[in-house]
Amino acid sequence: MKLTSLILFFAIFISTGCQTERFYWKQEVEKPGRVPTYSVYRHFFIWGLVQSEDLNLKDACKGKEVSYVETKYTPLSMLVIALTYTLYSPKLTNVYCELE
Helix, strand or coil: CCCHHHHHHHHHHHHHEEEEEEEEEECCCCCCCCCCCCCEEEEEEEECEEECCCHHHHHHHHCEEEEEEEEEHHHHHHHHHHHHHCCCCEEEEEEEEECC
8 A cells, every 4th residue: 555655646746847938039929849959868956056068058048149038947857866866866957040
């Protein structure tokens, strides 16, 4: 019974803890089906206070203008966070560049 409760708790924790943030440079309408130009997992340590490295948006877009940046915790991220007791937090960052 305890094992079932523990598994259920972690399943609910992982599935409800996802978070997405979007930062827009230009006000635009969301374009459905758009794929990110650059996508990378960024690594944070000690409860998200220490970042492994900065992300250069100019390099990510290769000369194009940045449309928006999206950061999110995925279910896999939440599993890793739960297993490491929040000492390590991977976060997916997607960069969307302006279309030509």
